[in-house]
Amino acid sequence: MNKQIAIFASGSGSNAKHLMQHFAEHKMFHVTAVFTNKTEAGVVSIAQEHRIPCFHFDNKAFQTGEKVLAKLQDLKIDYIVLAGFLRKIPTNIIQAYSDKIINIHPSLLPKHGGQNMYGKRVHEAVLASGDQESGITIHLVNEEYDKGRIIAQHHCPVLPSTTLEELMQSVQALEHQYYKLAIEKFMLHV
Numbered sequence: 001m002n003k004q005i006a007i008f009a010s011g012s013g014s015n016a017k018h019l020m021q022h023f024a025e026h027k028m029f030h031v032t033a034v035f036t037n038k039t040e041a042g043v044v045s046i047a048q049e050h051r052i053p054c055f056h057f058d059n060k061a062f063q064t065g066e067k068v069l070a071k072l073q074d075l076k077i078d079y080i081v082l083a084g085f086l087r088k089i090p091t092n093i094i095q096a097y098s099d100k101i102i103n104i105h106p107s108l109l110p111k112h113g114g115q116n117m118y119g120k121r122v123h124e125a126v127l128a129s130g131d132q133e134s135g136i137t138i139h140l141v142n143e144e145y146d147k148g149r150i151i152a153q154h155h156c157p158v159l160p161s162t163t164l165e166e167l168m169q170s171v172q173a174l175e176h177q178y179y180k181l182a183i184e185k186f187m188l189h190v
């Protein structure tokens with residue numbers, strides 16, 4: 001079994017970096033390509049450092065998904081891993097990669113998910129809600145934002161004194177520790 005992973009990212013790429021490092025020497029799984037809709041995204045230089053080809057597409061072309069799907073198939077990609085990718089995945093890609101697209105969300109879904117819930121907004125919502133814990137959710141992607149089957153969740157406490165900065169750091173530490181492991185475990189058991 002030798003599986004090819006494509007990472008989709010449009011942000012700083014800190015999660016993508018951890019995934020590239022983790023799978024760099026892996027015997028069964030390889031990060032074969034990075035796909036981004038932002039040429040200036042941090043993930044582009046991270047991919048270069050790891051000598052992983054990076055493919056850019058524009059948001060308009062992505063709406064139909066055709067070109068991106070053709071490229072994914074051309075590269076024989078088995079799994080798509082989203083790491084800070086905010087655009088909706090077109091239906092044809094979701095159908096071609098049914099149960100093979102994985103996302104990470106920085107809260108304990110179903111809480112604080114959905115369209116436009118990303119970045120700081122998620123953590124602000126957690127603090128405003130008075131929740132005593134937050135964390136990360138790793139889930140499969142379907143046609144609704146943040147509604148696919150949950151693969152793994154990891155928790156961190158939220159105290160009355162927890163600041164936004166502290167919460168963001170705790171959640172990011174969980175992301176960097178667990179995303180790669182959850183992906184690996186999932187791919188090994190399907």
Ligand code: GRF
Pocket residue numbers: 011012013014015016082083084085104105106119175
């Ligand atoms: C992470 O918080 C992840 O949970 C969310 O997007 C963010 C990406 O951050 N899906 P980074 O670009 O990997 O630092």
